[in-house]
Amino acid sequence: MKLIVGNKNYSSWSLRGWLAAKQSGLAFEELTVNIAGEEWEAAKREMGEVQPSSGKVPVLWDGDAVIWDSLAILEYLADKVGRDRFWPKDDTPRGMARAMVAEMHSSYLPLRRQCPMNVRMRHEGLAISEEATHDIVRILQLWAEARARFGRGGPFLFGTFGAADIFYAPVVSRFITYGVPVPGFAQAYMEAVWEHEWMQAWIKAAEDEQWVIEQWDHVPSAT
Numbered sequence: 001m002k003l004i005v006g007n008k009n010y011s012s013w014s015l016r017g018w019l020a021a022k023q024s025g026l027a028f029e030e031l032t033v034n035i036a037g038e039e040w041e042a043a044k045r046e047m048g049e050v051q052p053s054s055g056k057v058p059v060l061w062d063g064d065a066v067i068w069d070s071l072a073i074l075e076y077l078a079d080k081v082g083r084d085r086f087w088p089k090d091d092t093p094r095g096m097a098r099a100m101v102a103e104m105h106s107s108y109l110p111l112r113r114q115c116p117m118n119v120r121m122r123h124e125g126l127a128i129s130e131e132a133t134h135d136i137v138r139i140l141q142l143w144a145e146a147r148a149r150f151g152r153g154g155p156f157l158f159g160t161f162g163a164a165d166i167f168y169a170p171v172v173s174r175f176i177t178y179g180v181p182v183p184g185f186a187q188a189y190m191e192a193v194w195e196h197e198w199m200q201a202w203i204k205a206a207e208d209e210q211w212v213i214e215q216w217d218h219v220p221s222a223t
Contacts, residue, residue, distance in 0.1 A: 097162065
């Protein structure tokens with residue numbers, strides 16, 4: 001298999017696809033591209049016949065299969081290795097985990113816009129917009145419920161590391177970058193995610209990355 005990911009400092013969706021590939025336990029070749037660079041534009045043109053995603057990352061190649069959405073990548077890999085590697089075994093926690101992942105996949109646009117993922121940077125005193133604050137409160141409520149109901153087996157949302165943690169890992173990064181105040185339980189959860197060996201490997205690669213996308217280093221003000 002081959003996995004193409006974008007800039008590790010900025011690409012939240014690439015982080016999700018990469019963590020899913022690591023969680024699968026399958027061997028894969030990794031290619032990191034500068035999504036703001038001319039080389040990626042040329043590569044997208046070359047891949048046009050087999051890559052119907054208009055050049056989005058991450059992209060997973062597995063033989064003739066091409067999967068270009070982070071959630072689709074996770075589900076494709078879960079089908080290959082067994083769904084229990086990604087999702088809780090019991091129906092009730094699995095249902096909640098799926099709903100949380102789906103909500104993360106489709107929601108929280110104000111938070112995404114005001115607080116883009118930027119692993120290397122730290123911002124202090126950011127005035128969070130009312131809309132982004134609503135997203136933050138909603139996320140913390142979901143984390144609290146998952147931890148209280150299903151988190152006894154370990155430090156992650158449903159005890160052991162899985163799909164929900166993969167999809168909320170970029171949110172953990174955002175909360176750290178922008179100094180979002182969180183209650184104690186959330187701080188402990190964020191530390192567990194941040195200190196996970198795969199996250200640490202991604203963080204180191206992001207810190208070593210030379211590419212800079214200036215518009216993503218600018219933080220939009222609250223409106």
